[in-house]
Amino acid sequence: MELPNTLSQDGESRGGVLAHLERLETQVSRSRKKLEEPQSAQAVESALGTRIHELRRLRDKLRAEVKHQARVKASTTNVEPDQTLEITEQEILKRKRENVKAILQAYRFTGISGKLTSRGVCVCISTAFEGNLLDSYFVDLVMQKPLQIHHHSIPVFIPLEEISAKYLQTNIQHFLFTLCEYLNAYSGRKYQADRLQSDFAAFLARPLQRNSLCNLLSFTYKAEPEGQSFPFCARLLYKDLTTTLPTDVTVTYQGTDALSTTREEQRAAHENLLFTKPLHQVFTSFARKGDKLDMSLVS
Amino acid sequence: MRREPAGDVGRRTILKIPMTEMMTILKTWNFLSENQLQTVNFRQRKESLVQDLVLLCEENRASLNDAALLDIIYTQFHRHQKVWDVFQMSKGPGEDIDLFDMEQFKSSFKKILKRALKNVTVSFRDAEENAVWIRIAWGTQYRKPNQYKPAYVVYYSQTPYAFTSSSQLKSNLPLLGQALTIASKHHQIVKMDLRSRYLDSLKAIVFKQYNQTFETHNSTTPLQERSLGLDINMDSRIIHENKTEKERVQRVTQEIFGDYPQPRLEFAQYKLETKFKSDLNGGILTEREEPLRCLVKFSSPHLLEALKSLAPAGIADAPLSPLLTCIPNKGMNYFKIRDK
Numbered sequence: 023m024e025l026p027n028t029l030s031q032d033g034e035s036r037g038g039v040l041a042h043l044e045r046l047e048t049q050v051s052r053s054r055k056k057l058e059e060p061q062s063a064q065a066v067e068s069a070l071g072t073r074i075h076e077l078r079r080l081r082d083k084l085r086a087e088v089k090h091q092a093r094v095k096a097s098t099t100n101v102e103p104d105q106t107l108e109i110t111e112q113e114i115l116k117r118k119r120e121n122v123k124a125i126l127q128a129y130r131f132t133g134i135s136g137k138l139t140s141r142g143v144c145v146c147i148s149t150a151f152e153g154n155l156l157d158s159y160f161v162d163l164v165m166q167k168p169l170q171i172h173h174h175s176i177p178v179f180i181p182l183e184e185i186s187a188k189y190l191q192t193n194i195q196h197f198l199f200t201l202c203e204y205l206n207a208y209s210g211r212k213y214q215a216d217r218l219q220s221d222f223a224a225f226l227a228r229p230l231q232r233n234s235l236c237n238l239l240s241f242t243y244k245a246e247p248e249g250q251s252f253p254f255c256a257r258l259l260y261k262d263l264t265t266t267l268p269t270d271v272t273v274t275y276q277g278t279d280a281l282s283t284t285r286e287e288q289r290a291a292h293e294n295l296l297f298t299k300p301l302h303q304v305f306t307s308f309a310r311k312g313d314k315l316d317m318s319l320v321s
Numbered sequence: 322m323r324r325e326p327a328g329d330v331g332r333r334t335i336l337k338i339p340m341t342e343m344m345t346i347l348k349t350w351n352f353l354s355e356n357q358l359q360t361v362n363f364r365q366r367k368e369s370l371v372q373d374l375v376l377l378c379e380e381n382r383a384s385l386n387d388a389a390l391l392d393i394i395y396t397q398f399h400r401h402q403k404v405w406d407v408f409q410m411s412k413g414p415g416e417d418i419d420l421f422d423m424e425q426f427k428s429s430f431k432k433i434l435k436r437a438l439k440n441v442t443v444s445f446r447d448a449e450e451n452a453v454w455i456r457i458a459w460g461t462q463y464r465k466p467n468q469y470k471p472a473y474v475v476y477y478s479q480t481p482y483a484f485t486s487s488s489q490l491k492s493n494l495p496l497l498g499q500a501l502t503i504a505s506k507h508h509q510i511v512k513m514d515l516r517s518r519y520l521d522s523l524k525a526i527v528f529k530q531y532n533q534t535f536e537t538h539n540s541t542t543p544l545q546e547r548s549l550g551l552d553i554n555m556d557s558r559i560i561h562e563n564k565t566e567k568e569r570v571q572r573v574t575q576e577i578f579g580d581y582p583q584p585r586l587e588f589a590q591y592k593l594e595t596k597f598k599s600d601l602n603g604g605i606l607t608e609r610e611e612p613l614r615c616l617v618k619f620s621s622p623h624l625l626e627a628l629k630s631l632a633p634a635g636i637a638d639a640p641l642s643p644l645l646t647c648i649p650n651k652g653m654n655y656f657k658i659r660d661k
Contacts, residue, residue, distance in 0.1 A: 160535040179479040233421040234451035
């Protein structure tokens with residue numbers, strides 16, 4: 023996402039920039055609820071890019087207006103022109119500061135952001151999956167030799183000690199990027215598991231079986247929303263903790279009747295789907311297509 | 322009333338439940354249907370209510386496992402009634418990714434216990450998204466399991482920590498440790514020097530979840546400007562002579578204890594085995610070769626909050642001894658102090 027990297031010299035309409043940034047934020051949280059196929063990262067990026075251009079255009083327009091107004095005001099008021107100028111300067115500085123603050127707050131959307139603290143820096147890793155902003159995790163670093171983590175909000179099952187031991191002292195960038203990878207992947211897997219549990223409970227025979235890292239998921243399911251039985255049992259393993267798609271998928275047929283060719287085809291197709299598409303998307307396609315499996319989804 | 326274990330355990334557990342929680346707990350148990358619960362008069366005296374409920378349980382043919390589940394639910398609601406210990410497990414270096422399968426863990430755990438001890442009842446209840454509560458009723462080679470003194474274990478998958486209710490039967494601890502270690506694919510288990518009634522506080526301490534305030538650009542109140550809780554300027558007629566000292570104490574306390582609510586512990590115990598130290602030369606005790614042994618125990622309804630308030634109240638100097646302030650960081654409230 024591009025962020026404006028030039029600071030305005032003159033004052034600008036305060037409502038314009040912050041309101042637009044707020045709207046961007048609510049848009050992001052709203053798109054999280056959509057169950058449609060996700061836009062590609064580039065589409066989101068370009069949409070945001072056009073937004074920023076729009077904002078800049080508006081800002082320039084308002085800037086010109088304000089300048090014009092100030093000129094008009096200065097020419098009409100002849101009582102203490104210096105004081106008026108001083109007040110305007112103060113307001114300009116105030117708005118500049120607020121603008122910078124807003125930009126610093128918006129950095130959260132880039133995924134890694136930070137704030138200087140009295141003892142070092144507090145890094146914020148904001149995770150996302152398919153354009154949905156998910157949980158944020160913090161690492162509070164103390165600038166000392168050796169670099170130390172003061173406290174953090176990383177879940178205990180993420181291998182923070184391992185990653186710190188490898189990279190914290192030698193390559194802080196790699197440390198943060200690796201941590202970012204693990205956390206984003208975990209958030210993504212968790213998101214898929216949560217979606218399956220909450221939105222597709224009707225397709226599952228029993229509650230989804232999962233673990234802390236969401237790297238082993240096991241469930242018994244049906245692909246037809248109207249179907250009475252739950253003929254398939256799926257077991258997903260995510261051996262690579264930096265990915266959101268499984269490394270191992272096993273779908274077994276649980277039905278009491280003999281395994282017909284259609285069922286076998288279905289089973290194999292499901293296995294393939296679960297390998298290539300995020301879990302909740304697979305079930306969205308089940309819900310949409312009914313009992314007709316869209317083979318075009320199998321890429 | 323039949324003296325069958327299932328019925329008896331069920332009856333005793335239901336008797337323990339306070340009337341105010343009865344409906345909630347029964348609904349959580351989900352063993353009696355809505356219709357059945359509606360036929361019961363919950364306004365009658367507890368004894369008669371319990372009789373009605375036990376009859377319904379018998380109608381549904383409650384098994385020992387169903388009764389054990391109810392017992393687990395009761396314990397979950399009243400976890401403060403037990404004292405919890407913490408165990409830490411470790412793996413060897415360079416282990417593969419932990420693909421924790423809850424069903425595998427449960428069956429492995431149960432199998433290990435049953436293989437060693439024929440007379441044992443093991444029950445499980447999943448909790449939250451990634452935890453399991455285990456109830457174990459211990460027996461011996463010749464005696465059936467004692468259903469009235471069970472041990473409880475709480476384990477969060479893919480973490481090295483397990484929480485156990487202090488069991489009367491200490492002889493079973495090694496077997497329990499073994500079962501936990503093997504079933505969760507760890508190599509070693511060690512009992513931590515940490516104990517409390519407040520399971521959630523123990524969890525916060527070992528999972529390092531107690532300090533969750535972080536500085537961000539999105540926070541509205543800058544940390545430095547927040548009131549330190551000392552209203553020095555309340556009345557202008559009162560002059561505080563030691564204002565700077567008071568502010569220093571506040572600052573030091575805040576640095577050490579932070580702004581977050583402290584995890585709740587009831588005590589800290591220090592076993593001292595040290596030689597006598599004195600500024601004065603000579604004296605009987607300074608010549609003593611053997612170390613002095615004594616036990617110092619601090620008790621409080623909320624120990625860490627109490628310690629935090631000591632210096633601001635003027636009772637102790639700030640900063641406090643690191644032996645007191647290291648408790649949540651080190652995850653210990655039992656200490657053995659010897660001369661180096």
